[in-house]
Amino acid sequence: MIRKYSTIFSFSLKNQMVYVPAFMFRNVFFILVLFVFSNLWRVVYGARDTIAGLTLTQALWYLAFTETVELGKVRIFDEIQTEVKEGTLAYTLNRPYSYLLFMYAKGLGSSVPQMLSLALIGSLFSFVFAGPLPYFNPAAAAVVLMGGVGCTLAWMLLIGVLSFWFEEVTPFYWLLQKLIFIIGGMFIPIDFFPPWLESLARYSPFAFSAYWPAIVSVDYSSMRFLTAAAGQGFYILLLLSISALLYRRGIRQLSVQGG
Amino acid sequence: MKLIRLVCDYFRINLAAAMEYRAAFLSQAIGMAVNNSAFILFWIIMYHQAGPSIEGYSFRDVMFLWSLAPLGFGISIVFFGNSVSISKLIYSGELDVYMLQPKPLVLNMLASKMYVPGLGDMAYGVILFLATQPLTLTRIGLFVLFSLAMAAVLIGLRLFYHSFTFFFGNAEEFASMAAESVLSLILYPGTIFKGPVLWLFRTLFPAVWIAYIPVRLIQSFDLALLFITLGADILIVTAGVMLFYSGLKHYESGNRIGARM
Numbered sequence: 001m002i003r004k005y006s007t008i009f010s011f012s013l014k015n016q017m018v019y020v021p022a023f024m025f026r027n028v029f030f031i032l033v034l035f036v037f038s039n040l041w042r043v044v045y046g047a048r049d050t051i052a053g054l055t056l057t058q059a060l061w062y063l064a065f066t067e068t069v070e071l072g073k074v075r076i077f078d079e080i081q082t083e084v085k086e087g088t089l090a091y092t093l094n095r096p097y098s099y100l101l102f103m104y105a106k107g108l109g110s111s112v113p114q115m116l117s118l119a120l121i122g123s124l125f126s127f128v129f130a131g132p133l134p135y136f137n138p139a140a141a142a143v144v145l146m147g148g149v150g151c152t153l154a155w156m157l158l159i160g161v162l163s164f165w166f167e168e169v170t171p172f173y174w175l176l177q178k179l180i181f182i183i184g185g186m187f188i189p190i191d192f193f194p195p196w197l198e199s200l201a202r203y204s205p206f207a208f209s210a211y212w213p214a215i216v217s218v219d220y221s222s223m224r225f226l227t228a229a230a231g232q233g234f235y236i237l238l239l240l241s242i243s244a245l246l247y248r249r250g251i252r253q254l255s256v257q258g259g
Numbered sequence: 260m261k262l263i264r265l266v267c268d269y270f271r272i273n274l275a276a277a278m279e280y281r282a283a284f285l286s287q288a289i290g291m292a293v294n295n296s297a298f299i300l301f302w303i304i305m306y307h308q309a310g311p312s313i314e315g316y317s318f319r320d321v322m323f324l325w326s327l328a329p330l331g332f333g334i335s336i337v338f339f340g341n342s343v344s345i346s347k348l349i350y351s352g353e354l355d356v357y358m359l360q361p362k363p364l365v366l367n368m369l370a371s372k373m374y375v376p377g378l379g380d381m382a383y384g385v386i387l388f389l390a391t392q393p394l395t396l397t398r399i400g401l402f403v404l405f406s407l408a409m410a411a412v413l414i415g416l417r418l419f420y421h422s423f424t425f426f427f428g429n430a431e432e433f434a435s436m437a438a439e440s441v442l443s444l445i446l447y448p449g450t451i452f453k454g455p456v457l458w459l460f461r462t463l464f465p466a467v468w469i470a471y472i473p474v475r476l477i478q479s480f481d482l483a484l485l486f487i488t489l490g491a492d493i494l495i496v497t498a499g500v501m502l503f504y505s506g507l508k509h510y511e512s513g514n515r516i517g518a519r520m
Contacts, residue, residue, distance in 0.1 A: 032440050039451040044309040051308055171290045178297035187301060194307050 004097055005105040012109025027121050030071055034122065037063050037187070038129045052191035058218040059189065060130040064122030065141070065214035066186045069148040072115030076107040076153060080160025081169055089254065100157060100240070100247055107153045108146075115149065133218060140225045141217040147232035148213035151205065152180070154239035161243050164250030176206075185211035205235045265362060266338055266370045273340070273373035284375050291379030292386075295329055298446075299387075316448035320474050322391040327402065327473065328445050330384030331409025333377040335417075340372035342414045343438070345421035345503075346431035355512050364507075365500060369414060398477065405473040408492045409445075412469045415496030416441060418503045425506025437464070445470035465495055 045056045083089040184206030212228035357368040420434035449471025468491040
Protein backbone atom coordinates (compact mmCIF):
# COMPACT_ATOMS: atom_id res chain seq x y z
CA MET A 1 0.00 0.00 0.00
CA ILE A 2 2.85 2.36 0.92
CA ARG A 3 4.45 1.55 -2.47
CA LYS A 4 1.40 2.85 -4.31
CA TYR A 5 1.58 6.27 -2.68
CA SER A 6 5.36 6.49 -2.84
CA THR A 7 5.06 5.93 -6.62
CA ILE A 8 2.58 8.83 -6.82
CA PHE A 9 5.02 10.88 -4.72
CA SER A 10 7.97 10.13 -7.02
CA PHE A 11 5.96 10.82 -10.23
CA SER A 12 4.95 14.25 -8.92
CA LEU A 13 8.53 14.88 -7.82
CA LYS A 14 9.98 14.06 -11.27
CA ASN A 15 7.25 16.08 -12.94
CA GLN A 16 8.08 19.18 -10.92
CA MET A 17 11.88 18.84 -11.24
CA VAL A 18 11.54 20.11 -14.83
CA TYR A 19 10.40 23.48 -13.48
CA VAL A 20 13.31 24.10 -11.08
CA PRO A 21 14.89 26.86 -13.25
CA ALA A 22 11.50 28.65 -13.38
CA PHE A 23 11.24 28.49 -9.58
CA MET A 24 14.66 30.06 -9.34
CA PHE A 25 13.40 33.15 -11.18
CA ARG A 26 10.23 33.40 -9.10
CA ASN A 27 12.27 33.16 -5.93
CA VAL A 28 13.49 36.73 -6.34
CA PHE A 29 10.58 37.67 -4.09
CA PHE A 30 11.88 35.28 -1.44
CA ILE A 31 15.26 37.04 -1.55
CA LEU A 32 13.53 40.39 -1.09
CA VAL A 33 11.80 39.14 2.09
CA LEU A 34 15.14 37.89 3.42
CA PHE A 35 16.78 41.18 2.53
CA VAL A 36 14.11 43.24 4.33
CA PHE A 37 14.30 41.05 7.42
CA SER A 38 18.09 40.99 7.50
CA ASN A 39 17.92 44.80 7.78
CA LEU A 40 15.07 44.72 10.29
CA TRP A 41 16.73 42.13 12.54
CA ARG A 42 20.02 44.03 12.43
CA VAL A 43 18.26 47.11 13.83
CA VAL A 44 16.21 45.17 16.40
CA TYR A 45 19.27 43.29 17.66
CA GLY A 46 21.30 46.51 17.86
CA ALA A 47 24.15 45.87 20.29
CA ARG A 48 22.61 42.69 21.72
CA ASP A 49 24.36 39.37 20.96
CA THR A 50 21.27 37.24 21.46
CA ILE A 51 17.52 37.57 21.88
CA ALA A 52 15.84 34.66 23.70
CA GLY A 53 18.96 32.57 23.11
CA LEU A 54 19.15 33.14 19.34
CA THR A 55 21.89 35.12 17.61
CA LEU A 56 21.28 37.47 14.67
CA THR A 57 22.71 34.79 12.36
CA GLN A 58 20.28 32.19 13.67
CA ALA A 59 17.32 34.60 13.42
CA LEU A 60 18.00 35.20 9.72
CA TRP A 61 18.54 31.51 8.94
CA TYR A 62 15.33 30.81 10.90
CA LEU A 63 13.34 32.92 8.43
CA ALA A 64 15.01 31.22 5.46
CA PHE A 65 13.78 27.85 6.78
CA THR A 66 10.22 28.93 7.67
CA GLU A 67 9.86 30.54 4.22
CA THR A 68 11.20 27.36 2.58
CA VAL A 69 8.24 25.47 4.06
CA GLU A 70 5.69 28.24 3.47
CA LEU A 71 6.62 29.08 -0.13
CA GLY A 72 7.49 25.49 -1.03
CA LYS A 73 4.09 23.95 -0.46
CA VAL A 74 1.57 23.29 -3.23
CA ARG A 75 -2.04 24.48 -2.78
CA ILE A 76 -3.74 21.09 -3.03
CA PHE A 77 -7.11 22.42 -1.85
CA ASP A 78 -7.50 24.30 -5.15
CA GLU A 79 -7.60 21.04 -7.11
CA ILE A 80 -9.92 19.35 -4.62
CA GLN A 81 -12.27 22.34 -4.69
CA THR A 82 -12.39 22.30 -8.50
CA GLU A 83 -13.04 18.54 -8.61
CA VAL A 84 -15.85 18.80 -6.06
CA LYS A 85 -17.43 21.79 -7.80
CA GLU A 86 -17.26 20.24 -11.26
CA GLY A 87 -18.28 16.81 -10.03
CA THR A 88 -15.20 15.18 -11.60
CA LEU A 89 -14.41 13.75 -8.17
CA ALA A 90 -17.01 11.08 -8.96
CA TYR A 91 -14.64 9.56 -11.54
CA THR A 92 -12.01 8.88 -8.89
CA LEU A 93 -14.37 6.88 -6.65
CA ASN A 94 -13.87 3.54 -8.40
CA ARG A 95 -10.09 3.86 -8.67
CA PRO A 96 -7.95 1.53 -6.56
CA TYR A 97 -6.58 4.16 -4.21
CA SER A 98 -7.70 6.54 -1.51
CA TYR A 99 -8.42 9.91 -3.11
CA LEU A 100 -7.19 11.81 -0.05
CA LEU A 101 -3.92 9.91 0.26
CA PHE A 102 -3.42 10.29 -3.50
CA MET A 103 -3.77 14.08 -3.24
CA TYR A 104 -1.56 14.17 -0.15
CA ALA A 105 1.26 12.15 -1.76
CA LYS A 106 0.97 14.19 -4.95
CA GLY A 107 1.18 17.42 -2.94
CA LEU A 108 4.26 16.24 -1.05
CA GLY A 109 5.98 15.14 -4.27
CA SER A 110 5.26 18.45 -5.99
CA SER A 111 6.47 20.48 -3.01
CA VAL A 112 9.94 18.90 -2.77
CA PRO A 113 11.57 20.52 -5.85
CA GLN A 114 10.22 23.95 -4.88
CA MET A 115 11.55 23.48 -1.37
CA LEU A 116 14.94 22.43 -2.71
CA SER A 117 15.31 25.57 -4.79
CA LEU A 118 14.10 27.75 -1.91
CA ALA A 119 16.45 26.06 0.56
CA LEU A 120 19.35 26.58 -1.83
CA ILE A 121 18.65 30.28 -2.36
CA GLY A 122 17.80 30.88 1.29
CA SER A 123 21.00 29.20 2.48
CA LEU A 124 23.13 31.11 0.02
CA PHE A 125 21.62 34.45 1.01
CA SER A 126 21.77 33.73 4.74
CA PHE A 127 25.36 32.55 4.45
CA VAL A 128 26.47 35.71 2.59
CA PHE A 129 24.58 38.19 4.78
CA ALA A 130 24.69 36.53 8.19
CA GLY A 131 27.45 33.95 8.07
CA PRO A 132 27.33 30.19 8.70
CA LEU A 133 25.19 28.56 11.38
CA PRO A 134 27.23 27.49 14.44
CA TYR A 135 25.89 23.94 14.12
CA PHE A 136 23.66 22.34 11.51
CA ASN A 137 22.27 18.81 11.34
CA PRO A 138 21.17 18.36 7.69
CA ALA A 139 19.41 15.01 8.21
CA ALA A 140 17.32 16.30 11.13
CA ALA A 141 16.56 19.51 9.24
CA ALA A 142 15.40 17.56 6.16
CA VAL A 143 13.06 15.41 8.29
CA VAL A 144 11.41 18.30 10.15
CA LEU A 145 11.18 20.55 7.08
CA MET A 146 9.34 17.77 5.25
CA GLY A 147 7.26 17.28 8.38
CA GLY A 148 6.42 21.00 8.30
CA VAL A 149 5.16 20.77 4.72
CA GLY A 150 3.37 17.57 5.70
CA CYS A 151 1.47 19.46 8.42
CA THR A 152 0.52 22.35 6.13
CA LEU A 153 -0.61 19.95 3.39
CA ALA A 154 -2.73 18.03 5.92
CA TRP A 155 -4.45 21.33 6.77
CA MET A 156 -4.97 22.03 3.08
CA LEU A 157 -6.48 18.57 2.57
CA LEU A 158 -8.98 19.37 5.32
CA ILE A 159 -9.74 22.76 3.73
CA GLY A 160 -10.20 21.04 0.35
CA VAL A 161 -12.69 18.57 1.88
CA LEU A 162 -14.73 21.51 3.20
CA SER A 163 -15.66 22.23 -0.44
CA PHE A 164 -18.44 19.67 -0.02
CA TRP A 165 -20.20 22.22 2.17
CA PHE A 166 -18.76 25.60 1.12
CA GLU A 167 -18.73 26.97 -2.40
CA GLU A 168 -15.49 28.92 -1.84
CA VAL A 169 -12.90 27.57 0.62
CA THR A 170 -10.07 30.02 -0.12
CA PRO A 171 -10.96 32.27 2.88
CA PHE A 172 -10.26 29.24 5.14
CA TYR A 173 -6.82 29.05 3.56
CA TRP A 174 -6.20 32.75 4.20
CA LEU A 175 -7.10 32.19 7.83
CA LEU A 176 -4.76 29.20 8.09
CA GLN A 177 -1.96 31.17 6.44
CA LYS A 178 -2.32 34.03 8.92
CA LEU A 179 -2.38 31.64 11.88
CA ILE A 180 0.87 30.07 10.62
CA PHE A 181 2.34 33.55 10.03
CA ILE A 182 1.65 34.77 13.54
CA ILE A 183 0.83 31.95 16.00
CA GLY A 184 3.06 29.52 14.07
CA GLY A 185 6.04 31.86 14.37
CA MET A 186 6.79 32.15 10.69
CA PHE A 187 8.39 35.59 10.77
CA ILE A 188 9.32 35.82 14.43
CA PRO A 189 10.52 32.84 16.51
CA ILE A 190 7.99 31.95 19.22
CA ASP A 191 10.76 32.39 21.85
CA PHE A 192 10.56 36.15 21.12
CA PHE A 193 6.81 36.34 21.91
CA PRO A 194 5.40 37.93 25.07
CA PRO A 195 4.81 35.14 27.66
CA TRP A 196 0.99 35.07 27.30
CA LEU A 197 1.25 34.43 23.56
CA GLU A 198 4.24 32.13 23.79
CA SER A 199 2.43 29.58 25.97
CA LEU A 200 -0.52 29.63 23.57
CA ALA A 201 1.58 29.27 20.44
CA ARG A 202 4.40 26.83 21.25
CA TYR A 203 2.51 23.53 20.94
CA SER A 204 -0.28 24.74 18.66
CA PRO A 205 -0.60 22.82 15.36
CA PHE A 206 0.49 25.94 13.45
CA ALA A 207 3.86 25.98 15.22
CA PHE A 208 4.68 22.55 13.75
CA SER A 209 4.38 24.02 10.24
CA ALA A 210 6.83 26.88 10.86
CA TYR A 211 8.49 27.30 14.26
CA TRP A 212 9.52 23.72 15.01
CA PRO A 213 11.08 22.85 11.63
CA ALA A 214 13.04 26.12 11.66
CA ILE A 215 14.17 26.06 15.27
CA VAL A 216 15.44 22.46 14.94
CA SER A 217 17.34 23.56 11.82
CA VAL A 218 19.01 26.60 13.41
CA ASP A 219 19.43 25.45 17.02
CA TYR A 220 19.51 21.66 17.01
CA SER A 221 19.10 19.49 20.07
CA SER A 222 17.90 15.91 20.11
CA MET A 223 15.09 16.85 22.50
CA ARG A 224 13.87 19.55 20.14
CA PHE A 225 14.09 17.21 17.17
CA LEU A 226 12.05 14.52 18.94
CA THR A 227 9.42 17.04 20.05
CA ALA A 228 9.14 18.44 16.51
CA ALA A 229 8.90 15.02 14.84
CA ALA A 230 6.41 13.67 17.41
CA GLY A 231 4.23 16.79 17.20
CA GLN A 232 4.24 16.76 13.43
CA GLY A 233 3.36 13.05 13.33
CA PHE A 234 0.53 13.59 15.81
CA TYR A 235 -1.02 16.57 14.02
CA ILE A 236 -0.65 15.01 10.55
CA LEU A 237 -2.47 11.86 11.72
CA LEU A 238 -5.15 13.90 13.48
CA LEU A 239 -5.80 16.17 10.49
CA LEU A 240 -5.80 13.28 8.01
CA SER A 241 -8.28 11.37 10.21
CA ILE A 242 -10.63 14.37 10.45
CA SER A 243 -10.33 14.87 6.68
CA ALA A 244 -11.15 11.18 6.06
CA LEU A 245 -14.21 11.37 8.31
CA LEU A 246 -15.51 14.51 6.63
CA TYR A 247 -14.69 13.13 3.19
CA ARG A 248 -16.82 10.04 3.84
CA ARG A 249 -19.75 12.26 4.83
CA GLY A 250 -19.16 14.55 1.86
CA ILE A 251 -19.08 11.68 -0.61
CA ARG A 252 -22.44 10.44 0.69
CA GLN A 253 -23.82 13.92 0.08
CA LEU A 254 -22.27 13.94 -3.39
CA SER A 255 -23.99 10.63 -4.22
CA VAL A 256 -27.35 11.89 -2.92
CA GLN A 257 -27.07 14.93 -5.18
CA GLY A 258 -26.21 12.68 -8.09
CA GLY A 259 -22.52 13.57 -8.46
CA MET B 260 -14.27 66.68 -15.38
CA LYS B 261 -15.37 64.31 -18.13
CA LEU B 262 -12.54 61.98 -17.22
CA ILE B 263 -13.55 61.89 -13.57
CA ARG B 264 -17.11 61.12 -14.65
CA LEU B 265 -15.80 58.25 -16.80
CA VAL B 266 -13.94 56.74 -13.83
CA CYS B 267 -17.03 57.18 -11.59
CA ASP B 268 -19.29 55.54 -14.19
CA TYR B 269 -16.99 52.57 -14.47
CA PHE B 270 -16.87 52.31 -10.66
CA ARG B 271 -20.67 52.37 -10.41
CA ILE B 272 -21.14 49.71 -13.09
CA ASN B 273 -18.39 47.43 -11.75
CA LEU B 274 -19.69 47.74 -8.19
CA ALA B 275 -23.21 46.87 -9.31
CA ALA B 276 -21.82 43.80 -11.12
CA ALA B 277 -19.88 42.75 -8.00
CA MET B 278 -22.94 43.16 -5.81
CA GLU B 279 -24.72 40.54 -7.88
CA TYR B 280 -22.48 38.06 -6.03
CA ARG B 281 -22.91 39.56 -2.57
CA ALA B 282 -21.61 36.61 -0.56
CA ALA B 283 -18.41 36.34 -2.61
CA PHE B 284 -18.03 40.13 -2.52
CA LEU B 285 -18.31 40.29 1.27
CA SER B 286 -16.10 37.25 1.93
CA GLN B 287 -13.37 38.63 -0.33
CA ALA B 288 -13.50 42.14 1.16
CA ILE B 289 -13.65 40.91 4.79
CA GLY B 290 -10.99 38.26 4.07
CA MET B 291 -8.61 40.93 2.85
CA ALA B 292 -9.19 43.08 5.95
CA VAL B 293 -8.59 40.07 8.28
CA ASN B 294 -5.52 39.23 6.24
CA ASN B 295 -4.03 42.66 6.90
CA SER B 296 -5.03 42.67 10.58
CA ALA B 297 -2.78 39.69 11.35
CA PHE B 298 0.23 41.89 10.79
CA ILE B 299 -0.70 44.26 13.61
CA LEU B 300 0.13 41.41 15.99
CA PHE B 301 3.41 40.92 14.16
CA TRP B 302 4.41 44.53 14.88
CA ILE B 303 3.26 44.32 18.50
CA ILE B 304 5.65 41.38 18.97
CA MET B 305 8.42 43.16 17.07
CA TYR B 306 8.15 46.27 19.25
CA HIS B 307 7.97 44.06 22.34
CA GLN B 308 11.55 43.06 21.48
CA ALA B 309 12.83 46.29 19.94
CA GLY B 310 11.58 48.80 22.51
CA PRO B 311 9.66 52.01 21.72
CA SER B 312 11.46 52.84 18.47
CA ILE B 313 12.83 51.00 15.44
CA GLU B 314 15.40 53.34 13.89
CA GLY B 315 13.22 56.43 14.52
CA TYR B 316 9.88 54.74 13.75
CA SER B 317 7.42 54.41 16.61
CA PHE B 318 4.67 51.79 16.56
CA ARG B 319 2.29 54.56 15.51
CA ASP B 320 4.50 55.49 12.55
CA VAL B 321 4.51 51.90 11.35
CA MET B 322 0.73 51.78 11.73
CA PHE B 323 0.60 54.91 9.56
CA LEU B 324 2.43 52.94 6.84
CA TRP B 325 0.01 50.05 7.30
CA SER B 326 -2.94 52.46 6.92
CA LEU B 327 -1.50 54.32 3.96
CA ALA B 328 -0.43 51.29 1.91
CA PRO B 329 -3.78 49.40 1.92
CA LEU B 330 -5.73 52.58 1.14
CA GLY B 331 -3.39 53.61 -1.70
CA PHE B 332 -3.20 50.05 -3.05
CA GLY B 333 -6.97 49.59 -2.64
CA ILE B 334 -7.76 52.77 -4.60
CA SER B 335 -5.39 51.66 -7.37
CA ILE B 336 -7.08 48.28 -7.90
CA VAL B 337 -10.68 49.28 -7.18
CA PHE B 338 -10.80 52.29 -9.51
CA PHE B 339 -8.11 51.18 -11.97
CA GLY B 340 -8.29 47.38 -11.73
CA ASN B 341 -6.93 46.73 -15.20
CA SER B 342 -3.58 48.21 -14.15
CA VAL B 343 -2.56 44.75 -12.88
CA SER B 344 -3.42 43.07 -16.21
CA ILE B 345 -1.75 45.41 -18.73
CA SER B 346 0.68 42.76 -20.00
CA LYS B 347 -2.18 40.36 -20.71
CA LEU B 348 -4.09 43.07 -22.59
CA ILE B 349 -1.00 43.72 -24.71
CA TYR B 350 0.06 40.17 -25.55
CA SER B 351 -3.45 38.91 -26.18
CA GLY B 352 -4.25 41.84 -28.47
CA GLU B 353 -7.08 43.10 -26.27
CA LEU B 354 -6.01 46.75 -26.46
CA ASP B 355 -7.87 47.04 -29.77
CA VAL B 356 -11.17 47.35 -27.94
CA TYR B 357 -9.99 50.39 -25.98
CA MET B 358 -8.17 52.01 -28.90
CA LEU B 359 -11.35 52.11 -30.95
CA GLN B 360 -13.37 53.93 -28.32
CA PRO B 361 -13.56 57.76 -28.27
CA LYS B 362 -12.03 57.99 -24.79
CA PRO B 363 -8.43 58.56 -23.63
CA LEU B 364 -6.80 55.14 -24.06
CA VAL B 365 -4.88 54.78 -20.79
CA LEU B 366 -7.65 55.98 -18.50
CA ASN B 367 -10.34 54.03 -20.34
CA MET B 368 -8.26 50.83 -20.25
CA LEU B 369 -7.25 51.14 -16.59
CA ALA B 370 -10.64 52.08 -15.17
CA SER B 371 -12.72 49.48 -16.97
CA LYS B 372 -12.13 46.76 -14.38
CA MET B 373 -12.49 46.58 -10.60
CA TYR B 374 -10.85 44.24 -8.09
CA VAL B 375 -13.38 43.72 -5.35
CA PRO B 376 -10.96 42.68 -2.53
CA GLY B 377 -9.48 46.18 -2.87
CA LEU B 378 -12.57 47.54 -1.12
CA GLY B 379 -11.55 45.51 1.95
CA ASP B 380 -8.06 47.01 1.72
CA MET B 381 -9.48 50.52 1.50
CA ALA B 382 -11.80 50.01 4.48
CA TYR B 383 -8.97 48.48 6.50
CA GLY B 384 -6.63 51.41 5.73
CA VAL B 385 -9.19 54.00 6.84
CA ILE B 386 -10.20 52.10 10.01
CA LEU B 387 -6.58 51.51 11.05
CA PHE B 388 -5.80 55.20 10.50
CA LEU B 389 -8.78 56.28 12.61
CA ALA B 390 -7.85 53.79 15.35
CA THR B 391 -4.13 54.50 15.62
CA GLN B 392 -3.44 58.10 14.55
CA PRO B 393 -4.18 61.42 16.26
CA LEU B 394 -7.02 62.93 14.27
CA THR B 395 -5.82 66.45 13.44
CA LEU B 396 -6.93 68.21 10.27
CA THR B 397 -3.36 68.35 8.89
CA ARG B 398 -2.77 64.67 9.48
CA ILE B 399 -6.07 63.66 7.88
CA GLY B 400 -5.37 65.94 4.91
CA LEU B 401 -1.87 64.52 4.43
CA PHE B 402 -3.17 60.97 4.78
CA VAL B 403 -5.71 61.53 2.00
CA LEU B 404 -3.16 63.30 -0.20
CA PHE B 405 -0.48 60.61 0.25
CA SER B 406 -3.00 57.81 -0.34
CA LEU B 407 -4.04 59.34 -3.65
CA ALA B 408 -0.39 59.97 -4.57
CA MET B 409 0.49 56.37 -3.69
CA ALA B 410 -2.40 55.05 -5.82
CA ALA B 411 -1.24 57.20 -8.76
CA VAL B 412 2.38 56.08 -8.42
CA LEU B 413 1.44 52.39 -8.10
CA ILE B 414 -0.60 52.69 -11.31
CA GLY B 415 2.24 54.60 -13.02
CA LEU B 416 4.70 51.90 -11.97
CA ARG B 417 2.46 49.13 -13.30
CA LEU B 418 2.21 51.01 -16.60
CA PHE B 419 6.00 51.29 -16.64
CA TYR B 420 6.77 47.66 -15.72
CA HIS B 421 4.09 46.10 -17.95
CA SER B 422 5.11 48.25 -20.93
CA PHE B 423 8.19 46.04 -21.26
CA THR B 424 5.78 43.53 -22.80
CA PHE B 425 5.62 45.79 -25.88
CA PHE B 426 9.38 45.47 -26.33
CA PHE B 427 10.37 42.04 -24.99
CA GLY B 428 7.31 39.82 -25.37
CA ASN B 429 5.48 38.67 -22.27
CA ALA B 430 6.91 40.58 -19.27
CA GLU B 431 3.93 39.77 -17.05
CA GLU B 432 5.90 37.79 -14.50
CA PHE B 433 8.59 40.46 -14.21
CA ALA B 434 6.00 43.25 -13.92
CA SER B 435 3.99 41.48 -11.22
CA MET B 436 7.13 40.67 -9.28
CA ALA B 437 8.43 44.25 -9.49
CA ALA B 438 5.06 45.69 -8.41
CA GLU B 439 4.82 43.17 -5.53
CA SER B 440 8.33 44.11 -4.45
CA VAL B 441 7.40 47.79 -4.14
CA LEU B 442 4.32 46.84 -2.11
CA SER B 443 6.44 44.77 0.25
CA LEU B 444 9.02 47.50 0.72
CA ILE B 445 6.51 50.20 1.67
CA LEU B 446 5.33 48.24 4.70
CA TYR B 447 8.59 48.47 6.67
CA PRO B 448 10.36 51.43 8.31
CA GLY B 449 12.41 53.09 5.59
CA THR B 450 15.23 53.91 7.97
CA ILE B 451 16.27 50.25 8.30
CA PHE B 452 17.69 50.42 4.77
CA LYS B 453 21.11 51.98 4.33
CA GLY B 454 23.64 52.52 1.58
CA PRO B 455 23.44 52.31 -2.21
CA VAL B 456 20.25 50.23 -2.16
CA LEU B 457 18.38 53.44 -1.34
CA TRP B 458 19.06 54.63 -4.90
CA LEU B 459 17.04 51.67 -6.13
CA PHE B 460 14.26 52.63 -3.72
CA ARG B 461 14.23 56.18 -5.14
CA THR B 462 14.12 55.10 -8.78
CA LEU B 463 13.09 51.61 -9.96
CA PHE B 464 11.27 50.64 -6.75
CA PRO B 465 10.38 54.12 -5.48
CA ALA B 466 9.24 53.27 -1.94
CA VAL B 467 11.07 56.39 -0.69
CA TRP B 468 8.62 58.81 -2.38
CA ILE B 469 5.39 57.02 -1.62
CA ALA B 470 6.01 55.78 1.92
CA TYR B 471 9.23 56.74 3.66
CA ILE B 472 9.11 60.51 3.04
CA PRO B 473 5.35 60.70 3.79
CA VAL B 474 6.12 59.22 7.24
CA ARG B 475 8.88 61.78 7.72
CA LEU B 476 6.44 64.55 6.76
CA ILE B 477 3.88 63.24 9.22
CA GLN B 478 6.55 63.24 11.94
CA SER B 479 7.65 66.78 11.12
CA PHE B 480 6.07 68.76 8.30
CA ASP B 481 8.26 70.45 5.69
CA LEU B 482 6.54 72.24 2.77
CA ALA B 483 9.58 72.12 0.47
CA LEU B 484 9.96 68.37 0.98
CA LEU B 485 6.24 67.90 0.30
CA PHE B 486 6.60 69.64 -3.08
CA ILE B 487 9.73 67.65 -3.95
CA THR B 488 7.88 64.42 -3.11
CA LEU B 489 4.82 65.31 -5.16
CA GLY B 490 7.14 66.34 -8.01
CA ALA B 491 8.85 62.95 -7.88
CA ASP B 492 5.46 61.22 -7.87
CA ILE B 493 4.37 63.15 -10.98
CA LEU B 494 7.66 62.27 -12.66
CA ILE B 495 7.15 58.54 -12.01
CA VAL B 496 3.59 58.57 -13.35
CA THR B 497 4.72 60.54 -16.42
CA ALA B 498 7.52 58.04 -17.07
CA GLY B 499 5.00 55.18 -16.90
CA VAL B 500 2.57 56.85 -19.31
CA MET B 501 5.37 57.83 -21.72
CA LEU B 502 6.84 54.35 -21.83
CA PHE B 503 3.38 52.92 -22.45
CA TYR B 504 2.74 55.24 -25.41
CA SER B 505 6.22 54.67 -26.80
CA GLY B 506 5.63 50.90 -26.53
CA LEU B 507 2.23 51.26 -28.17
CA LYS B 508 4.03 52.02 -31.47
CA HIS B 509 5.20 48.38 -31.39
CA TYR B 510 1.74 47.03 -30.63
CA GLU B 511 0.27 44.55 -33.08
CA SER B 512 -3.46 44.14 -33.22
CA GLY B 513 -4.79 40.78 -32.13
CA ASN B 514 -7.57 40.95 -34.74
CA ARG B 515 -9.81 39.95 -31.89
CA ILE B 516 -13.48 40.40 -32.16
CA GLY B 517 -14.86 41.36 -28.79
CA ALA B 518 -17.85 43.13 -27.35
CA ARG B 519 -17.86 45.24 -24.20
CA MET B 520 -21.21 45.65 -22.53
